[in-house]
Amino acid sequence: MSTNGYTLTPLTATITPGESTDLQFTVTGPDGKPVTRYQVQHDKKLHFIVVSRDLGHFQHLHPVEVGSGVWSVKITLPEAGAYRAYADFAPEGGSGLTLTTDLLVGGAYTPKALPPVNRTAHVDGYTVTLEGELVAGQASMLTLKVDRDGKPVTDLEPYLGAYGHLVALRAEDLAYLHVHPQESATAGPEILFHAEVPSRGDYRLFLDFRHAGVVRTADFTVKADGAATAPVHHHHHTGH
Numbered sequence: 697m698s699t700n701g702y703t704l705t706p707l708t709a710t711i712t713p714g715e716s717t718d719l720q721f722t723v724t725g726p727d728g729k730p731v732t733r734y735q736v737q738h739d740k741k742l743h744f745i746v747v748s749r750d751l752g753h754f755q756h757l758h759p760v761e762v763g764s765g766v767w768s769v770k771i772t773l774p775e776a777g778a779y780r781a782y783a784d785f786a787p788e789g790g791s792g793l794t795l796t797t798d799l800l801v802g803g804a805y806t807p808k809a810l811p812p813v814n815r816t817a818h819v820d821g822y823t824v825t826l827e828g829e830l831v832a833g834q835a836s837m838l839t840l841k842v843d844r845d846g847k848p849v850t851d852l853e854p855y856l857g858a859y860g861h862l863v864a865l866r867a868e869d870l871a872y873l874h875v876h877p878q879e880s881a882t883a884g885p886e887i888l889f890h891a892e893v894p895s896r897g898d899y900r901l902f903l904d905f906r907h908a909g910v911v912r913t914a915d916f917t918v919k920a921d922g923a924a925t926a927p928v929h930h931h932h933h934t935g936h
């Protein structure tokens with residue numbers, strides 16, 4: 697896919713499920729040449745997000761430059777099927793861009809439904825609770841609270857220049873939304889983000905947070921309601 701004359705081009709043709717692959721790609725600029733100069737954003741020149749088409753699987757990776765504008769990243773995709781990759785970067789002298797490409801992993805594929813709506817995610821003994829609403833066309837505040845073994849975590853470690861990094865994707869078309877963390881004076885248990893979604897529908901949120909030296913991901917499915925002019929629903933029922 698091209699944006700503003702920039703294109704993400706994978707150089708690796710075959711990906712086998714469950715096997716580590718050295719995935720290489722370039723970002724070519726409007727002049728048709730691989731981009732070699734980038735701005736650093738959130739501690740990195742390029743952020744690489746990979747999700748399965750059903751949005752059940754998520755990876756946030758940081759490829760390394762191997763010369764001549766080629767990026768390389770080791771990736772293992774667990775199952776056959778279609779994946780979407782996003783490269784999030786800003787070329788030197790330009791504004792931030794998100795380019796996408798599809799990665800196809802060969803083999804028998806069983807489609808899965810979107811994970812059900814949830815407000816609480818469990819990962820490795822951590823419980824992450826999401827508060828706040830997504831409202832189509834409006835900015836809103838999301839609060840993610842991290843507990844471990846029932847106690848608030850107050851010593852989160854900075855990851856990518858903040859206490860958490862949130863990726864939001866629209867389920868319908870895998871559109872990538874930019875979500876901005878609010879500067880935090882404390883290292884947890886709450887991490888705040890400003891989010892704005894363009895339309896109603898289902899979204900998947902993936903929070904990367906770092907604690908005790910390990911980055912973990914908590915994932916949520918959230919329904920965005922309409923703007924204030926639409927009927928307001930105060931309760932969210934998930935079990936129709």
Ligand SMILES: [Cu+2]
Pocket residue numbers: 740742743744756757758856
């Ligand atoms: Cu990143």
